[in-house]
Amino acid sequence: MERRSNGARRQPTMKQVAEAAGVHVSTVSRALNPATRSMVVRSVASRVLKAAKTLGYRVDPVAASLRTGRSHLVGMLIPDISTNVFAPILSGAIERLSNSGYSVLVAYVPSDPEQQLDLVQGLVARRVDGLILATVTRQDPLVSFCLEQGIPAVLVNRSEQVARLSAVVSDDAAGMRLAVDHLVELGHRRIAHIAGPLEHSTGFLRKAGFMQALWAHGIDAAAAPCEVAGTYTREQGRAAAERLLQRHREVTAIVAANDLLALGVYDALRETGRECPKDVSVVGHNDMPLVDLVQPGLTTVRISHFEMGRQTADLLEQAIQDPGGAVRNVVLQPVLIVRSSTARPRHATSRKNEARMSGVVPRVRQQKTARQ
Amino acid sequence: MERRSNGARRQPTMKQVAEAAGVHVSTVSRALNPATRSMVVRSVASRVLKAAKTLGYRVDPVAASLRTGRSHLVGMLIPDISTNVFAPILSGAIERLSNSGYSVLVAYVPSDPEQQLDLVQGLVARRVDGLILATVTRQDPLVSFCLEQGIPAVLVNRSEQVARLSAVVSDDAAGMRLAVDHLVELGHRRIAHIAGPLEHSTGFLRKAGFMQALWAHGIDAAAAPCEVAGTYTREQGRAAAERLLQRHREVTAIVAANDLLALGVYDALRETGRECPKDVSVVGHNDMPLVDLVQPGLTTVRISHFEMGRQTADLLEQAIQDPGGAVRNVVLQPVLIVRSSTARPRHATSRKNEARMSGVVPRVRQQKTARQ
DNA sequence: GTGAAAGCGCTAACAC
């Protein structure tokens, strides 16, 4: 049976290389694999290498995979919505992984846990060397499965409640601290939060971080207005903000768990005849593309998702190399980008507003990366 | 040698299913494959199916691939920048393909043609059943390669000068016609173009479409101001617009080949003290997320990249099924979304401006999908 | 240090 229906001649096999070099296939195999090359005498090795090169030989990854159980393939599980946050993560991960000879299988994760397991089993059947999970909830059965099966896996963007697998995340609490500090500095005391889905660490930890940050300023966090958005969308942000504004007319600032939610807050403010930042200041999270161009330019907590993707790739490679290795947690430090959506509250008694900016270039508050 | 270092027991093999069902492996193979199931007597088939189910058996795709040369894998080649246009294309393609049992290998294409070929050969070595090319230039060596090797492949978003492979694209010329018609209707005559890279069909065909549309209105297209941006970025859009505005102070409207370029035009206008749309109207292309929120809301030509991805998946599946099949061209019709970046020219004599809008909901000019 | 041989798990001729 022909592999291709047309007459293209197939790739040369290892056997052909062996014949060309006048050695046995097993010798070719040893010579071609850097790890076993030392088993072969130098002169033979170079003869084999040359023959392989002239024939344009490349090892058949499928056959090798069948034999070794490894594939140089990694699976990446992404939520089924194509958002601005996962694209750069994917991009960063692919860049790094392809440099190390891995190919990336991208799969959108179904919401049904049963189907999720099925998906992962399918990837395992393909002998993926490891998995990147960008979708976990705070206690995810997929993680249990990977652990049970001994599948190297790392988390990105979202982490679990207890660290069972290595992960790369942003310091969500620190991000909220940056946001709240900034608002308090401007003179705000009535600060509200639009939380993201609490089953994800981002939603949960940002909410917790928000409350902690309030406490640190002596503000009663338990009494702070907070509405939870069901998903990270502009629509849900708008709906949550509407509920919030109806119940708490006194708020002068809203910290949203995410830029999309913040833009929903814009919608709600516009709809209720409030002006941002004059009546209400708004802070987002992520600093996704174009939020500098919306009106008013969004003050937000910047996360480098691209960098997250790259570091995730690094962690995964380590997990593949050393399956029993320690669980690592890489926590990237976010940065506050001050634009025009935050200002002094209407009747503030604080010192002069320092948040408003004239130019496009944002003021950066801090930037560093920590490994824990 | 153990597949997994820990004690997880491996998946059951076909042999085990055969034993459980009391038949030979080849019978199991036949019974499990819907295409060959008819070769097996009904009762045996169901016995096999049941045994497979109780054991939790799933065929090993690697072993099957080695034997058949097929893999249920498709490769998708994407430009190495993570942009808003390719994410939804990818998303749509993955959705459709995974429904048909394909997994998607995503690869970012290097700019060096040599490396590109290497990349594709790597994918072929993995036995990908087909390729989606989102990166082609108007005459691309990768297409020649796929044709020579008989690799099923389809193009998306960008097409070649002559249709050698099936493709799914937006009707770029029609998009420009929508834009120009709209501007002329508002009273503009001095209309300029910021073109995208001309080696890509999008840049080339949009420019050509722009000129044709001018001709249709009796405007001398050859004399129309046009600057070419080297890449589809805000920065390049800004630079091109600066050149344009310096040389042609008379322009009252600019049609950009893409939203990012249009936002760069915004930058240039702001910088030179011009107001949009009062001094200069601007039209974009793509309708990417958030361009409704920038100030002023961008009038643009909407393309559904998600739908493009889905239709590409369909075409690829056809190409895989019938490698000798006809070259198909799916041309999606774009829609003009009128927002606030277009208005009557300053001293226009035309009828009342109808472009300005109060609400957020855009006016849709036309929508339909054509197959050619 | 190199060759021989087995076998990864499956499919598809070929027998009967």
Add this chain to the structure above:
DNA sequence: GTGTTAGCGCTTTCAC
């Protein structure tokens, strides 16, 4: 209809 057999292309024991 079902079983037998060969082999996809490689890696890795095991001999020597």
